[in-house]
Amino acid sequence: MITPVVMAGGTGSRLWPLSRQLNPKQFLKLCGEPTLLQQTLARLKGLDVTAPSIICNNEHRFMVAEQLRQIDLKNSSILLEPVGRNTAPAIALAALNARKDGDDPILLILAADHYIENPNLFQDAVVKAKVLAEQSKLVTFGILPKHAETGYGYIQRGDTLSDIGFRVTRFVEKPDSGTAKQYLASGDYYWNSGMFMFKASVYLQALENFQPKMLKACKKALQQGGTDLDFVRVDAGAFSACSDISVDYAVMEKTDSAAMVPLDAGWSDIGSWTSLWEIGEKDESGNVIKGDVLAHNTANSFIYADHKLVATVGVENLVVVETTDAVLVAHKDSVQDVKKVVSAIKRDGRHEYMNHREVYRPWGVYDSIDSGERYQVKRITVKPGAKLSVQMHHHRAEHWIVVSGTAKVTIGDKEFLVTENQSTYIPVGQVHCLENPGVIPLELIEVQSGSYLGEDDIVRIKDRYGRRLDPQ
Template identity: 65%
Template structure:
């Protein structure tokens, strides 16, 4: 265990290709896609055995209470930095590096995404250990995933000459290739999937950022300086951060620095960036189906069915993705799942709430489920966490009727004025 390593977990993003399960207000990093835990909680759990340092968690302020609750359940006590809006990975990592340095430390930052799957945790830990000497020497280390097939959905890293026992100089970063190019990369054995995970000293990253993308550094420094503590969160300055250029760490720093190094990682990694990726990493039945929930698959093969709330039956289908939620159903050919994000964009364009919210919405005090609605009425099922308190507002032109089950709370303990509202 290395006490000098400080984890940074990036929990932004919307996971639009995993709609309708992943949505803007409840994206995939907060969902239990590959395990009973959410992907964020699984990421936090993988830190055990690497370091005792509490992580820095970066998330959108819209997700702050969802993130805080899942972190609380995991037993971690991270610093939670809130972005007013996403500006890609370079600004997010800059916030974390500046925050660490402002705390009087200059740790090695282990940059992780909250929505990655790593099935072989011990191999992951050993790879981090192998990368430590390079990072301690001042290298900016990225982790290249040993490819298992010709993948067109990932960027690639080409390795150069050897650095030490386990590392390589980064020859170049490559954009997502077409299939023939991906096949040539796989055959060469010199190309690795770009994982988006990194290890470097905080001050070294800031030095390289100042050299290659100083406008990002200036904006993030101002955002940190103007930040305010809010409960368990640190809100960075909104005006300064929204003015920050939007850029990835690859474009801003890694493709330009002379200090980029790579260590290969073979640990059952996936970013679960699509429904087909989830199908690939999941346990399958004799017909190559992945079935979750109340599902009956008859004469069906190579299909993923995710039934969240209702019984779903399939008959004579092949190579499909079927996802059922309370308010939406997706049926897609597995070869078209990269285009699910186009459906989300269309829903947003049409002003439909399904692109953003589930029928069940999370609040700091609990959840509410919009059971029914119509002209001038709506019905909601409200679940309040023990000890929590609803926000109360006043409405003069709306009547409310409350039913509190005796098994949950004696009716006599509920006191609301006829015009009080929680929404």
């Protein structure tokens, strides 16, 4: 049996301003209606696989759980990384977790943020790779190169293995332009996809051989962790002791059991805005347009309007991306430098690298509509049956106006319903709670007023989602 392991960590800074640290690209709808994570999971339908394991950052846990709920995917295991330590330790956690009951499944390691145009060809490659994995090979998927790409690592193929794949001669780093052209001309090199397949036991044995300290730290982290709702938590101190290293460096480049299965299925790692332009549906002028856009005398550009009308006149080879709180304008040849802009935003202490104006919570979402000195206005959406934490604030009062749905409000020892076009008031320092008892989303406007309006002025007293409580 195959157990898919989907790595959903990372921040996707090169796709800013859509991708943010708390809402990265794998959770966005960049290539059609489903998110990239949901597309990755849908790609598995028809294969003989168990429920998948998802590895994600602790901060993204509720977003992952909600996206699995949206596609009715049950019994999945969500492993939470307390800190990022790259792919080798993350896969070690998944392998150890898969073996906890004595089983030894074949792990199919996938990235949550990749795009594959032809899922059927992907599944064909997985079936072939399974044969090699059953022979205790550590299998990687090599992408048939289309051009001399300098942004990917490469895999050099060796001898043929049963007409299924090849032995791996070596892995090589991202080449310069001249070297990439030589690789393409030789026909012996493939792009490194970052997808793998191997038995859990074989990978753990490889770590025992090449990274024993890492393996020991991962075992300790899992043993000292525990389960929380739908999540598998690991001990932060033990996991932090792991080295920050990829599976390529830790295992694949060292083992003599590496094999490669070619994959030619329209793959992209969506590593930049230009990648999205390349795979997108283009108009007669070569433009990929999303949203409310007027493109006049515009060619070969990617234009994304999230909330406002975007108009372009007399331009070409541009990337223009508009969100509620930021606009990116870049030449297509320079989009790899977007991450430098994100670094500068983070260095300057601005919020735009971290959050969108809309912020997702386990109970729903809030949108910061307006703010000024001593006030802030939010639009809040609470999912049916969801409940915010029991909390209080030291520095702000709140007014709630229900737009649609019904709110169950607790203020002190009083509990009452607030319906459409009704409002209520929560004084400074008053313990309170908001719940949606209905079957439709609850929409309300919250007006905060006070001397300090930061999110850290929330004293959380009770919480059904396992979030940290504050001492009273």
